[in-house]
Amino acid sequence: MTDLGELRRETAEPGGPLLPAPDVRTAPADEPAPAPRRGAADPVKALLHRHRELCEQAVDPLEIAAGLEAHGVTDRTAARFRHRDVFSLAEELYARVPRDGDSRPPAATAVPRARADWIVLTLLPGALCAASLTALRLTDGQTRLLAAAAGVLAVALALRAALRRGPLSTGDRTATAPRRSTTASWTWWLIGYALLGDGLLGAAITGGPDGLPTGAAEGDWPFATAPVLALALACAPAAWTAHLFSAHARRRLASSRGLEDFAASARPALLGAFALFLCALAALLALSAAFLDEPFAHPQTLALGALLLLARLLTVHGFTHAPKVILVATVTAQAAALATVFAARLPGCAALATPVDTLVTAWGPAAVPTLTCGAAALILLVHASRRLTRASAHTHPERPR
DSSP, X not given: OOOHHHXXXXXXXXXXXXXXXXXXXXXXTTSOOOOOOOSTTOHHHXXXXXXXXXXXXXXXXXXXXXXXXXXXXXXXXXXXXXXXSHHHHHHHHHHHSOOOOOOOOOOTTOOOOOOHHHHHHHHHHHHHHHHHHXXXXXXXXXXXXXXXXXXXXXXXXXXHHHTTSGGGXXXXXXXXGGGOOOOHHHHHHHHHIIIIIHHHHHHHHTTOOOSOOOSOXXXXXXXXXXXXXXXXXXXXXXXXXXHHHHXXXXXXXXXOSSHHHHHHHHHHHHHHHHHHHHHHHHHHHHHHHHHHTOOOOHHHHHHHHXXXXXXXXXXXXXXXXXXXXXXXXXXXXXXXXXXXXXHTTSTTOGGGXXXXXXXXHHHOTTHHHHHHHHHHHHHHHHHHHHHTTSGXXXXXXXXXX
C-alpha cells in the first residue's frame, strides 16, 4: 500500500507542482459525484410541501415571504432552514416551484397611484355635507325637515361611494359575504352621537329634553354640526394618508431584507400618517366651527376621527375583528351613559346617574365621547402598530376599483 507521507514529499519537491494530497475517501475522478439527497433530510422541501399552494399561486418571492410570516415563520425560524431571513427562504421556495413560463408582472410590490375618480369621490361627502347644512340654515318648518332628510341621504350615499374606491376601499381583502364583518351601523351611531349626543346628554342631566331637536343652535336640544362637517371633509385627508402609508409600505417591502427591518420602517410611517390626519382634521374642525359659528369641539371630534381612521385602516388590510369589537364597545359605553341618566328618574334608581353626572359636572357633556372614543382609539393604535407593520398586511395588489 502506498505511503501517504512519501507521496506528500514527492509532490512538494522544488520545481515540482504543489499538488494536494489525495484523499482515499473521495470517489474516482471518472465517476460523477452523487447528488445530494432531498426528502426527509431536506427541511426546505418539507416546508414547500406544507405551503405548496401559497408558493404556486405567488407572483413573486415577496408574496411568499409575507405568507410565511402570516403563518408564524420568522427570521429566527428561517435560520433553522440555513437562510439569513424569511425573504431569502422565500426566494428558494419560489425558485423550486415549477412554473409554466408565464411572465406575470410582480403585483405585491406595485405602488398604488392616486386616481382621479377616488380623489373626486373623497371630496364629495364634505361638499354635500356643507351644502346640506347651508340649506338647513336657510329653511325652516317642513322645508327644513325635508332638507335634513335629503342631506342625510346624499351624504350617506357619497360616503358609501368614497369607501368603495381608492385607499379606503376594502376591495376583496375581507371575507366572503356570509363571514364579512361590517362596522357601518356602529360608525353611523358614533357620527349620530357626535351630532346629537352632547345636546341630549346635557338636556337629560337638567331634566329634559322637552321636545324633539329642531336643528337650531339655541334650542333645548341643540345640534353639533361642526364636528359632522369636519368629519365629512376629513374623508379626503383620510384617503391621502392611507395612500401615503400604503405606498411607503409597498416600497419598503421591495427593499427590505428582513421582517424586522420592514416593521422598523413601517411603524414610523404609520404613526406619521396618523399624526398627519389628526392635524388635517383639527384644521378642518376649526374652519367648520368658524363657518357654522359654533364653539370648538376639538377633543371629542379628534378622538372620534382617530378611532374611525384606525378602524378603517385595519379593515382595509383585512383585520376586521378588532375594529368591530372596539366600535361595539364604544357604542355600548355611550349608550349606557345616556341610559343611566334616564334610568335614574325611576324610583330608587337615582344612584345610577351618579358617575355620568359627576363626569359631566366636572368636564361637560363632551367628556363622555372624548373618553370612550379616545380609549378605543388608543387600543386600536396599539393593535394597528402590531398588525399593519407586518409584511403580510401589504401583499395584496391594488386592483382597479
